[in-house]
Amino acid sequence: MSSAHAEVENFPVHVHTQFEDIEQQNESYIVGMWTFMVTEVMFFGALFLVYILYRWNYQPDFYRAHEALDWRLGATNTTLLLLSSFTMVMGVHFAQLRKRKQVVMNLIATCVLATGFLLIKFVLEWPIKFEHHLVPGTSFGIHPEQLNGASPRAAELFFSLYFLMTGLHAIHIIVGIIIIGALALMWQKNKKSVTEDYIPTELVGLYWHFVDLVWIFLFPLFYLIPQ
Amino acid sequence: MASSGHSNGIHIFPKMMYVKTLVALLVLMFLTVAVAQVNLSHIVARWGWDPGVGTVLNNIIAMTIAVVKGLLVIQFFMHVKFGSDLVKLWAMTGFIWVTLMLFILMDYGTRKYEPAPAFDADKGSALYREITRTGENPPPDNYPIVRPR
Numbered sequence: 459m460s461s462a463h464a465e466v467e468n469f470p471v472h473v474h475t476q477f478e479d480i481e482q483q484n485e486s487y488i489v490g491m492w493t494f495m496v497t498e499v500m501f502f503g504a505l506f507l508v509y510i511l512y513r514w515n516y517q518p519d520f521y522r523a524h525e526a527l528d529w530r531l532g533a534t535n536t537t538l539l540l541l542s543s544f545t546m547v548m549g550v551h552f553a554q555l556r557k558r559k560q561v562v563m564n565l566i567a568t569c570v571l572a573t574g575f576l577l578i579k580f581v582l583e584w585p586i587k588f589e590h591h592l593v594p595g596t597s598f599g600i601h602p603e604q605l606n607g608a609s610p611r612a613a614e615l616f617f618s619l620y621f622l623m624t625g626l627h628a629i630h631i632i633v634g635i636i637i638i639g640a641l642a643l644m645w646q647k648n649k650k651s652v653t654e655d656y657i658p659t660e661l662v663g664l665y666w667h668f669v670d671l672v673w674i675f676l677f678p679l680f681y682l683i684p685q
Numbered sequence: 686m687a688s689s690g691h692s693n694g695i696h697i698f699p700k701m702m703y704v705k706t707l708v709a710l711l712v713l714m715f716l717t718v719a720v721a722q723v724n725l726s727h728i729v730a731r732w733g734w735d736p737g738v739g740t741v742l743n744n745i746i747a748m749t750i751a752v753v754k755g756l757l758v759i760q761f762f763m764h765v766k767f768g769s770d771l772v773k774l775w776a777m778t779g780f781i782w783v784t785l786m787l788f789i790l791m792d793y794g795t796r797k798y799e800p801a802p803a804f805d806a807d808k809g810s811a812l813y814r815e816i817t818r819t820g821e822n823p824p825p826d827n828y829p830i831v832r833p834r
């Protein structure tokens with residue numbers, strides 16, 4: 459640890475004039491990011507409220523409707539996201555040590571794992587739902603055998619929530635891939651704006667862990683509904 | 686565990702901490718999947734309990750594991766455990782807000798004890814219609830309301 463320290467202390471970070479010291483500057487950046495994430499918690503939270511209300515009212519129908527989802531794919535996706543969170547935090551770790559190569563490698567690994575998540579979702583999961591007419595709309599439930607005995611209206615609620623919540627989460631994943639990709643590129647090009655301080659990498663990491671956090675709750679709520 | 690830099694404010698944590706967090710998260714994920722394969726409502730029915738208790742138990746276990754996983758991510762991956770009090774306060778704010786918002790469910794939960802005639806009149810509301818399992822979707826407007834008040 460002490461050797462790592464000596465290494466980073468060779469690179470003093472610029473403290474902007476409005477801050478007392480580097481500690482206050484870092485805290486301000488991190489609190490700012492958390493403020494953004496509070497707004498994220500708020501709007502995902504409203505969707506979770508809607509989910510709880512309808513799950514409460516239609517628990518047996520939600521159970522039957524959820525059998526159309528494959529928990530194996532859900533668990534694989536959870537594993538991919540947890541691993542990507544790990545590679546992200548390793549990216550932050552190496553950003554602190556200013557090991558550029560390792561930062562770039564970890565950020566690229568994060569992007570690859572996130573892309574794997576999206577591929578499973580958009581190639582293996584969603585197209586089958588369209589084929590089976592499980593996507594809310596005028597043709598919803600025209601193959602009643604796909605509903606596993608759930609009431610069509612309650613199943614439509616379930617799949618509305620499923621596509622809304624996992625879709626919104628997928629949008630966050632896409633945004634994350636773009637941001638992490640851009641960050642990796644900037645590290646690769648040794649841009650001073652990201653390499654001077656570890657904070658830009660840390661803030662992107664906070665966003666990515668938040669996306670992981672949302673999925674940690676979405677996974678049991680949609681894939682592991684008890685009978 | 687934490688070493689603190691003084692000149693540049695960087696707190697570097699050992700890699701092992703992140704590895705342990707990842708392993709704990711993966712173990713908890715396998716645990717939640719494994720528990721979900723066990724139908725607790727069948728088990729509690731064998732003890733003569735209401736099967737609904739098993740469903741609730743399954744839910745409580747799954748959500749407890751999710752909360753523990755969430756806390757691990759927030760505390761170690763997001764470094765909140767090692768952050769300042771201000772960071773901790775901001776990290777809690779959103780979740781406190783969601784907890785308060787969930788009290789809205791009290792309204793839905795108590796409607797059966799405090800019937801509100803205005804809601805009964807809302808015949809279009811799905812909450813007050815028994816849903817036909819084989820019938821039209823949505824049910825016709827003259828579909829009888831059979832849910833007792």
